[in-house]
Amino acid sequence: MTDSPMPTQATPAPTPETQANLFAFVLQLADTSLILAHRLSEWCGHGPILEQDLAMANIALDLLGEARSYYQYAAELEGKGRTEDDLAYLRSAVEYRNPLLVEQPNGDFAGTIVRQFIYDCFHYHLLLQLQSGPDAQLAAIAEKSVKEAAYHIKWSAEWVIRLGDGTEESRRRVEKAIENLWRYSGELTTPSATEKALQAAGFVPDYAAIQQQIDAHVTRVFEEATLPVPQGVFMQKGGKDGRHSEHLGYLLAELQYLQRTYPGLQW
Amino acid sequence: METLELTQEEQFQARIDADVRIEPKDWMPDAYRKTLIRQISQHAHSELVGMLPEGNWITRAPSLKRKSILLAKVQDEAGHGLYLYSAAETLGASRDQMLADLHSGKAKYSSIFNYPTLSWADMGCVGWLVDGAAILNQVPLCRTSYGPYARAMVRVCKEESFHQRQGFEIMQTLCEGSPEQKAMAQEGLNRWWWPTLMMFGPKDSESPNTEQSMKWRIKRFTNDELRQKFVDMMVPQAEFLGLTVPDPNLKWNEAKQGYDFGDVDWEEFWNVVKGNGMCNQERLQARVQAHEEGAWVREAALAHAEKRKQREAALVAA
Numbered sequence: 084m085t086d087s088p089m090p091t092q093a094t095p096a097p098t099p100e101t102q103a104n105l106f107a108f109v110l111q112l113a114d115t116s117l118i119l120a121h122r123l124s125e126w127c128g129h130g131p132i133l134e135q136d137l138a139m140a141n142i143a144l145d146l147l148g149e150a151r152s153y154y155q156y157a158a159e160l161e162g163k164g165r166t167e168d169d170l171a172y173l174r175s176a177v178e179y180r181n182p183l184l185v186e187q188p189n190g191d192f193a194g195t196i197v198r199q200f201i202y203d204c205f206h207y208h209l210l211l212q213l214q215s216g217p218d219a220q221l222a223a224i225a226e227k228s229v230k231e232a233a234y235h236i237k238w239s240a241e242w243v244i245r246l247g248d249g250t251e252e253s254r255r256r257v258e259k260a261i262e263n264l265w266r267y268s269g270e271l272t273t274p275s276a277t278e279k280a281l282q283a284a285g286f287v288p289d290y291a292a293i294q295q296q297i298d299a300h301v302t303r304v305f306e307e308a309t310l311p312v313p314q315g316v317f318m319q320k321g322g323k324d325g326r327h328s329e330h331l332g333y334l335l336a337e338l339q340y341l342q343r344t345y346p347g348l349q350w
Numbered sequence: 351m352e353t354l355e356l357t358q359e360e361q362f363q364a365r366i367d368a369d370v371r372i373e374p375k376d377w378m379p380d381a382y383r384k385t386l387i388r389q390i391s392q393h394a395h396s397e398l399v400g401m402l403p404e405g406n407w408i409t410r411a412p413s414l415k416r417k418s419i420l421l422a423k424v425q426d427e428a429g430h431g432l433y434l435y436s437a438a439e440t441l442g443a444s445r446d447q448m449l450a451d452l453h454s455g456k457a458k459y460s461s462i463f464n465y466p467t468l469s470w471a472d473m474g475c476v477g478w479l480v481d482g483a484a485i486l487n488q489v490p491l492c493r494t495s496y497g498p499y500a501r502a503m504v505r506v507c508k509e510e511s512f513h514q515r516q517g518f519e520i521m522q523t524l525c526e527g528s529p530e531q532k533a534m535a536q537e538g539l540n541r542w543w544w545p546t547l548m549m550f551g552p553k554d555s556e557s558p559n560t561e562q563s564m565k566w567r568i569k570r571f572t573n574d575e576l577r578q579k580f581v582d583m584m585v586p587q588a589e590f591l592g593l594t595v596p597d598p599n600l601k602w603n604e605a606k607q608g609y610d611f612g613d614v615d616w617e618e619f620w621n622v623v624k625g626n627g628m629c630n631q632e633r634l635q636a637r638v639q640a641h642e643e644g645a646w647v648r649e650a651a652l653a654h655a656e657k658r659k660q661r662e663a664a665l666v667a668a
Contacts, residue, residue: 124421127408127425128401128402128428129640130644131647133432133435134432137432143421147417147421154414168413168414172412246647250653337410340410341410345528348527350520350527
């Protein structure tokens with residue numbers, strides 16, 4: 084990898100502040116993967132065709148596995164004895180750090196595809212960088228996950244193309260989904276205070292560079308899909324700072340139901 | 351040497367009797383083909399509809415590990431559906447037609463999936479009991495006379511035995527947990543025990559297809575034989591878990607080296623078969639809705655593939 088903007092030399096032990104930021108960032112990655120996996124898992128048994136039911140469950144499983152790796156690492160970084168399940172099941176919506184995009188409801192298949200494609204573009208290009216980053220654990224998780232993310236982006240891109248260049252109806256639906264969801268794309272590459280601090284410390288890649296790669300990827304796929312790339316869209320943000328849309332509360336109520344109803348038990 | 355003139359049907363039966371597998375291109379009696387299409391597609395539909403009751407708990411699974419296992423399990427069922435639809439296709443059935451028959455109510459699926467999943471313990475019961483019963487039904491099918499079906503079943507059975515173990519493990523965790531969890535497990539067993547016994551089908555005396563299916567070696571044990579086997583296998587497991595099987599007539603019979611047990615509520619059985627179970631309408635509606643709402647997606651995929659083909663043809667021509 085010659086195009087990596089990440090420092091690869093041995094880094095000094097992180098300061099306590101960096102350690103805390105790293106915990107917050109890993110938790111953000113965990114929340115993001117979990118929430119998107121949860122949304123995708125809602126499709127299970129209801130997909131438009133059996134093969135795509137399988138594909139969505141596959142991606143959900145990959146993301147769930149990735150989320151678990153991050154949660155376990157976050158718990159270790161925090162060092163307070165919390166487990167992956169404590170972090171996933173016992174934090175409220177304002178404590179969740181996922182970007183707004185991934186908590187958006189599934190909508191129709193076009194909505195799910197567009198949400199997935201927007202996320203996959205960011206996810207894939209982020210993981211490519213993180214795998215050569217200075218934090219060994221994070222790099223190891225990224226290295227494993229990037230192979231999965233490469234499949235995800237291939238799958239969602241192919242569907243964007245099929246739907247964009249399919250029938251009139253599929254085009255209308257995918258355009259509507261883009262109109263609904265594009266406003267959540269900007270948050271992915273707009274660094275939060277935590278991410279800014281970690282970028283300065285060399286732990287998180289430069290998002291402007293990632294944005295360029297995303298733009299190139301989107302342009303290529305949308306061109307094949309005969310879809311215009313949206314311009315000048317006002318971008319929503321807040322999820323990464325714990326200010327979420329109304330949807331997340333319901334999602335967590337469902338996700339956390341058993342752990343909240345019967346606290347402290349093993350399942 | 352005297353040559354025997356065997357009819358096609360006699361030759362066919364001779365192969366079955368010699369345990370030679372029948373393959374798609376071999377001659378087979380129409381009734382054999384029809385019986386298999388009915389049975390395999392019914393089995394495929396059961397996998398498809400069977401995703402729904404467990405899918406009902408994926409979003410509420412109590413830990414990340416459980417969520418992951420449950421999602422993988424339901425995904426396996428989708429995979430089983432695919433193998434089985436493919437096996438039925440080798441007999442000349444089309445997936446579209448099979449699905450149309452499911453959606454119109456003409457084709458059946460396992461009645462067990464018309465019962466609701468009401469608590470987390472139901473994920474344990476479905477794995478432990480329902481998959482346990484399915485395994486007993488299915489293991490003999492790995493040796494069934496039709497090759498593609500038998501081979502599909504080998505794969506299915508491997509995964510099912512993993513499913514059953516994870517179901518048992520859910521039950522065990524609940525039974526070793528708090529009093530509330532133990533009660534949850536018992537309440538689940540109370541609801542699932544009898545419907546699971548119904549999974550083996552009507553009594554032998556009322557099962558009209560059994561005799562012919564046994565002769566063709568599509569089926570290798572009768573309904574009552576399998577039901578007995580199931581009870582004998584499950585009662586010790588329930589005892590191990592510290593749960594009570596909800597049957598006051600259950601009693602070890604030393605002479606037959608098996609359990610005597612009470613009679614299934616056959617009125618309930620036939621009611622659910624006829625469509626009057628708690629979830630018959632919901633399950634079918636969910637399938638029909640997924641199919642109808644997916645129509646535009648399937649059309650788009652076809653339309654795009656067609657456009658691509660034409661562009662490629664134009665390129666070649668140019």
